[in-house]
Amino acid sequence: MARTGSIRRKTRRRSATSRAQRADRYALYQRSVQSPEFDASFIDRVYRKEYGSPPMLLREDFCGTAAISCAFVASRRGRRAIGIDIDPEPLAWGREHNVAALPEARRGLVRLIEADVRDVMRPRADVVCAMNFSYCVFKTRDELRGYFEAARANLRRKGVLVLDVVGGPETQEEDTEETRTVGRGIRYVWEQKRFDPVSYNARFAIHFLFDDGSALHHAFEYDWRLWTIPEIRELLLEAGFRRADVYWEETDSETGEGNGRYRKVREAEADPAWVACIAAIR
Numbered sequence: 221m222a223r224t225g226s227i228r229r230k231t232r233r234r235s236a237t238s239r240a241q242r243a244d245r246y247a248l249y250q251r252s253v254q255s256p257e258f259d260a261s262f263i264d265r266v267y268r269k270e271y272g273s274p275p276m277l278l279r280e281d282f283c284g285t286a287a288i289s290c291a292f293v294a295s296r297r298g299r300r301a302i303g304i305d306i307d308p309e310p311l312a313w314g315r316e317h318n319v320a321a322l323p324e325a326r327r328g329l330v331r332l333i334e335a336d337v338r339d340v341m342r343p344r345a346d347v348v349c350a351m352n353f354s355y356c357v358f359k360t361r362d363e364l365r366g367y368f369e370a371a372r373a374n375l376r377r378k379g380v381l382v383l384d385v386v387g388g389p390e391t392q393e394e395d396t397e398e399t400r401t402v403g404r405g406i407r408y409v410w411e412q413k414r415f416d417p418v419s420y421n422a423r424f425a426i427h428f429l430f431d432d433g434s435a436l437h438h439a440f441e442y443d444w445r446l447w448t449i450p451e452i453r454e455l456l457l458e459a460g461f462r463r464a465d466v467y468w469e470e471t472d473s474e475t476g477e478g479n480g481r482y483r484k485v486r487e488a489e490a491d492p493a494w495v496a497c498i499a500a501i502r
């Protein structure tokens with residue numbers, strides 16, 4: 221009797237909360253839009269190609285939960301990372317989940333700092349990265365050039381700044397949604413709420429929908445300027461970088477979709493929606 225009673229209590233408790241209420245938005249975000257091991261290995265490849273040795277100190281600007289910092293430190297003995305974000309909440313989540321998941325001896329090799337990325341100068345790193353388009357919070361040329369100057373000042377003599385860029389005509393539409401399944405009974409939704417062709421300012425949101433009908437609406441929201449590749453490259457050179465190389469995703473000949481391999485290009489096809497990477501050489 222006692223056992224039946226406890227099972228009933230558990231069943232009642234479980235149905236009292238929806239999947240959305242039990243969900244962890246940072247875990248869902250990482251699963252849906254991040255590939256930290258891929259990013260760490262891309263950073264490694266670009267740096268080695270330029271300088272012939274592996275990068276050992278990474279500075280992850282706009283680090284959020286510091287997933288790339290942790291993947292970088294996990295990928296090779298002796299590597300260190302510094303993650304900087306203005307919001308204490310993702311930093312705390314990153315400490316509790318990503319840093320804590322590292323082998324004990326490596327946990328002290330990731331340092332997380334709560335600050336504006338433009339206010340933390342030193343130590344100089346081999347690579348500074350700013351991923352998932354985070355620098356798009358800077359909406360004027362002066363602001364973005366100022367950030368690139370700060371990033372360059374935070375690089376060692378042999379240094380690379382790695383960024384990703386999103387574009388294509390589909391990113392300039394509004395009231396559109398892209399959805400995909402990111403776990404059992406979980407749909408990820410990327411909503412383009414607004415695109416202003418005069419300023420190129422755009423607003424986006426991430427939602428998560430669950431198979432019990434519940435939802436985490438506006439789990440994340442972004443208010444960005446969509447910068448083009450030529451604008452970014454020009455500003456990088458104005459900020460003092462020697463070169464700004466563009467890496468474009470190869471196309472799988474069977475599916476016509478990107479295959480996850482990026483190579484350096486001088487020109488590319490006019491895809492309706494694309495994500496490219498830029499490596500700026502100090």
Ligand SMILES: C[S@@+](CC[C@H](N)C(=O)[O-])C[C@H]1O[C@@H](n2cnc3c(N)ncnc32)[C@H](O)[C@@H]1O
Pocket residue numbers: 254281282283284285304305306307310335336337338350351352353354357
């Ligand atoms: C799009 S998320 C990117 C998180 C992570 N880098 C990734 O790859 O998914 C942007 C992050 O930038 C942070 N952020 C925005 N402005 C910032 C600033 N000026 N300095 C530091 N962090 C900033 C936000 O708190 C947020 O965590």
